[in-house]
Amino acid sequence: MWRRVIYxxxxxxxxxxxxxxxxxxxxxxxxxxxxxxFLLSLVPACCSIGGLDTPHKHFFKRLAIGATLFVISSVLLxxxxxxxxxxxxxxxxxxxxxxxxxxxxxxxxxxxxxxxVTAIFTLGMAGNLPIWRVAxxxxxxxxxxxxxxxLWFRLWQEQPMRESLSLLYRxxxxxxxxxxxxxxxHTDPEKALPPLLLRQQQVMDTxxxxxxxxxxxxxxxxxxxxxLIQAFQVALDLQEHITVSLHQPGEVQKLVEQSQAEAVIxxxxxxxxxxxxxxxxxxxYHRRPVPFNMNSDLSALEKIAHHHPNNPVGAxxxxxxxxxxxxxxxxxxxxxxxxxxxxxxxxxxxALKNYCSLKSVALKNAARIGITLAAGAGIGLTLNLPxxxxxxxxxxxxxxxxxxxxxxxxxxxxxxxxxxxxAGGAILHLYYSQNLMLVLMLVLTFCSYLIVRKNYGIAxxxxxxxxxxxxxxxxxxxxxxxxxxxxxTVIGCILAFASSLWLWPQWQSATLRRNAHSxxxxxxxxxxxxxxxTNDVAELAYTRMKVNQAHNTLFTAxxxxxxxxxxxxxxxxxxxxxxxxSQFLVExxxxxxxxxxxxxxxxxxxxxxxxxxxxxxxxxxxxRLEYDGPSGDNSILPIVESEDNDELxxxxxxxxxxxxxxxxxxxxxxxxxxxxQRPHHGMWLKRKLRExxxxx
Numbered sequence: 001m002w003r004r005v006i007y008x009x010x011x012x013x014x015x016x017x018x019x020x021x022x023x024x025x026x027x028x029x030x031x032x033x034x035x036x037x038f039l040l041s042l043v044p045a046c047c048s049i050g051g052l053d054t055p056h057k058h059f060f061k062r063l064a065i066g067a068t069l070f071v072i073s074s075v076l077l078x079x080x081x082x083x084x085x086x087x088x089x090x091x092x093x094x095x096x097x098x099x100x101x102x103x104x105x106x107x108x109x110x111x112x113x114x115x116x117v118t119a120i121f122t123l124g125m126a127g128n129l130p131i132w133r134v135a136x137x138x139x140x141x142x143x144x145x146x147x148x149x150x151l152w153f154r155l156w157q158e159q160p161m162r163e164s165l166s167l168l169y170r171x172x173x174x175x176x177x178x179x180x181x182x183x184x185x186h187t188d189p190e191k192a193l194p195p196l197l198l199r200q201q202q203v204m205d206t207x208x209x210x211x212x213x214x215x216x217x218x219x220x221x222x223x224x225x226x227x228l229i230q231a232f233q234v235a236l237d238l239q240e241h242i243t244v245s246l247h248q249p250g251e252v253q254k255l256v257e258q259s260q261a262e263a264v265i266x267x268x269x270x271x272x273x274x275x276x277x278x279x280x281x282x283x284x285y286h287r288r289p290v291p292f293n294m295n296s297d298l299s300a301l302e303k304i305a306h307h308h309p310n311n312p313v314g315a316x317x318x319x320x321x322x323x324x325x326x327x328x329x330x331x332x333x334x335x336x337x338x339x340x341x342x343x344x345x346x347x348x349x350x351a352l353k354n355y356c357s358l359k360s361v362a363l364k365n366a367a368r369i370g371i372t373l374a375a376g377a378g379i380g381l382t383l384n385l386p387x388x389x390x391x392x393x394x395x396x397x398x399x400x401x402x403x404x405x406x407x408x409x410x411x412x413x414x415x416x417x418x419x420x421x422x423a424g425g426a427i428l429h430l431y432y433s434q435n436l437m438l439v440l441m442l443v444l445t446f447c448s449y450l451i452v453r454k455n456y457g458i459a460x461x462x463x464x465x466x467x468x469x470x471x472x473x474x475x476x477x478x479x480x481x482x483x484x485x486x487x488x489t490v491i492g493c494i495l496a497f498a499s500s501l502w503l504w505p506q507w508q509s510a511t512l513r514r515n516a517h518s519x520x521x522x523x524x525x526x527x528x529x530x531x532x533x534t535n536d537v538a539e540l541a542y543t544r545m546k547v548n549q550a551h552n553t554l555f556t557a558x559x560x561x562x563x564x565x566x567x568x569x570x571x572x573x574x575x576x577x578x579x580x581x582s583q584f585l586v587e588x589x590x591x592x593x594x595x596x597x598x599x600x601x602x603x604x605x606x607x608x609x610x611x612x613x614x615x616x617x618x619x620x621x622x623x624r625l626e627y628d629g630p631s632g633d634n635s636i637l638p639i640v641e642s643e644d645n646d647e648l649x650x651x652x653x654x655x656x657x658x659x660x661x662x663x664x665x666x667x668x669x670x671x672x673x674x675x676x677q678r679p680h681h682g683m684w685l686k687r688k689l690r691e692x693x694x695x696x
Contacts, residue, residue: 007285009163012156014449020044020148022442024141029438038470042121043141046070050114051107052142053149055160056216060146066111067142069098071135073115074122078131087123087381088374091392094119095373099366100355105345112366116373117396124389161213161228166284168206168235173276175199176242180269197555197583203239204552207545210235231283233333238276240544241320241327244591245584248312255304255313264300268321271297275328294325312655323594335541335597364504369399372499379491390485394492399499402508404563406500410493412457417489420464425482427465428472437473441466501565509561512575515554516671517625519582522550524618526589530596531611544593551586555579578670581663588656588663595653602653610657617664624671 005011021041028037047053052066073094080090095116102109118138125134153159178199210232217225255261271294282289298321305314327334346354355363376395380388398413400406432440448462468482526543558579562572602610 004285007156007159007162009166009284010450010453012159012163013453014446016149016152017044017048017449018442018446020145021445023148024144025438034473038473039125039137040141040144043070043138044145046114046118046121046138047142047145049110049117051110052114052145054107054216055153055213056107059150062107063142063146065108066114067139069101069111069115070118070138070142073098073118074135074138075131077119077122078126078134081126086377087388088377091116091119091373091377092370095366095370096363099362099370100348100352102362102365103346103351103355103360104348108345109362113369113396116369117393120389120392120396123387123392126387158224158228161210161217162283162286164206164210164213165228165231165235166280168203168210168232169238169276169280169283171199171203171206172235172238172242173273173280175203176269176273176276179242179245180266197579200243200548200583201552201555201559203243204548207236207239208549228283230333231331233336234327234331236541236545237327237334238324239548240590240594241323243548243587244320244594245587251311251313255308255311258308258311259304261304261314264304265317268294268297268301268317272321272324272328279328289331291329293329298322298325312652316652320594336538368499368503369395371503372399372495376492376495379495380488385484385488388488390488391492391495394489395496398493398496402506402560403500403565404560406496407563409456410497413460414489414493416457416460417464418486420461421468421482421486423461424465424468428468434473437469441469507561507564508557509564509572511557512554512561513625515550515557516575516578516582517622519550519554520618520622520625522546523585523589524615526593527611527614527618530589530592531602531607540593540597544590547586547589551579551582554582574670578667581667581670585660585663585667588660592653592656595656602651610654613661614657614664617661617668621664621668621671624668 021044024040025034025037028034028040047066050066050069052063056062076097077090077094080093081087085093095112098112098115101111122134125137129137175196178195214229214232275292275294279289281287298318301314301318301321305318308314323334345351354360357363372395373392376391377388380391385391394413394417398406398409400409427440444462444466448459448466452459468485522543526547529540529543558572558575562576
């Protein structure tokens with residue numbers, strides 16, 4: 001029981017964040033200087049935003065860089081204010097100055113918002129504390145945070161990776177359930193495929209997260225780390241076999257009518273899903289897995305495959321289910337693969353050079369945030385607020401990458417803040433003693449962090465109440481902040497939403513065409529690996545992962561584009577159908593990868609012919625996406641017709657190839673239709689895709 005409490009991801013996270021915030025408060029409460037304790041507790045928030053709680057092989061180096069940026073941000077803001085530089089200009093200067101971190105690497109890019117939050121906290125303390133004391137406060141707070149996090153991860157070794165691996169196994173179980181729960185109802189791709197795409201997106205996002213965590217491990221050869229890496233490689237093999245599909249609904253229906261195939265397949269899928277969830281718990285709670293086999297379950301499926309040799313569904317399910325069962329029973333990967341290479345960050349001078357270009361995405365993002373903060377500071381000064389730090393903090397908290405994420409965060413933040421202010425005002429009227437208020441703050445902080453990752457809006461209620469308690473204890477004027485803070489929250493949310501609409505918006509609708517082009521390029525590279533009969537299993541596994549990640553990027557862009565305003569819905573509907581066929585193609589590539597490693601059956605001449613046909617179709621689709629020309633080129637049709645007019649393929653590899661050719665032909669037709677429905681304004685008037693990419 002205690003394992004489920006201590007190792008539970010939400011409990012572990014809430015306990016860590018509560019302790020790192022409340023221990024300084026408790027220490028200074030014993031010393032009789034409670035306001036300093038509360039000020040010191042602000043620094044861990046900056047460290048968390050900056051990603052300094054991420055286990056890393058260069059942990060203390062990143063901690064030193066983070067502390068340096070915090071001190072620079074704090075000192076520079078105070079000197080700019082002493083030099084009578086207007087606050088809006090101060091915020092714009094700081095944002096553009098720290099925006100270069102996003103060019104170095106995504107992980108370093110998180111230090112920019114952390115440094116800006118440091119400046120906002122400094123704004124509240126400027127004039128009340130000496131400059132050196134504010135800077136020392138951030139240094140001490142960062143050192144405390146780093147030492148605590150290092151000790152925490154020393155006590156809970158590999159827990160972040162265990163949480164991610166457990167989530168990956170659980171997502172695979174959900175994918176298995178979703179895929180085979182309605183076996184005979186998956187005849188309409190428009191209705192059946194979106195739930196599977198969402199599941200696959202979650203799986204691929206978790207795989208990418210585990211990759212990042214593996215690169216941050218100091219000693220990969222340690223037995224504990226080797227066991228986790230082996231479990232991750234098993235998950236990669238499982239994902240490969242779980243995500244493949246035959247896509248022959250007619251054959252599925254025929255087999256179901258002739259046998260008990262639906263019940264047998266669903267029973268096997270339920271068994272696999274249940275085992276995956278057990279393994280997820282074993283990884284998370286540090287338990288050794290119990291022995292497992294499903295030979296009796298597979299025997300029924302094998303009989304169906306033997307009794308219906310002309311129907312490919314039984315053999316297909318038996319092959320992949322048996323490989324999955326083999327993985328679950330042995331807990332060892334089928335193939336030794338080299339994981340993706342380490343992604344190194346850019347040197348500072350090169351990053352600075354790229355950042356100074358007007359085409360830099362990091363520069364555009366910094367300029368957008370800087371202008372928004374400057375507008376918030378200007379409005380605050382107009383309303384006679386000498387320190388509009390609540391407006392600026394709201395902007396930083398709700399601003400996300402993309403329109404949809406920002407809109408959702410604004411809704412949760414604004415509603416949570418308003419409810420928290422009303423609840424906090426009612427509680428403050430009761431005039432509790434200070435010690436009881438501190439206990440309530442401790443409980444609210446823990447409960448808020450316990451639910452913040454799943455219910456952000458509800459967690460904001462608790463955070464708002466604790467903020468009011470803090471103001472009440474420091475200045476004994478918490479009641480005076482109720483209405484102004486509510487107004488400041490509304491202003492900050494409006495400014496953040498306006499910036500996502502009008503200041504260099506990151507419209508995913510405009511990136512669909514480029515992402516589709518990149519996905520086709522990745523598909524082509526993987527096909528070359530397969531048809532060249534490469535012996536490099538690691539390289540084949542790597543290109544297969546790139547295929548899934550490219551399609552995942554495209555699907556993510558489509559999901560966000562469907563929620564963005566101002567774009568042609570007919571164009572998005574056509575692109576959704578394009579992505580549907582792209583998903584079918586990816587699943588065929590997943591199946592072909594396993595065949596290429598296990599039982600490659602194509603002779604070199606036939607393999608080259610198929611490769612040529614696939615490359616011609618892919619390049620034709622890319623040309624249709626890239627150039628704004630006439631769509632009457634039907635030169636690809638004879639190639640597909642010649643393949644379709646051949647006799648029935650004898651190998652499963654050829655069947656997959658023929659379906660890939662059919663999907664590519666359909667995708668070419670959809671590309672022509674979608675291009676006609678595209679928006680006719682802005683960057684959409686660009687003729688060539690490369691120019692569009694430069695414009696972005």
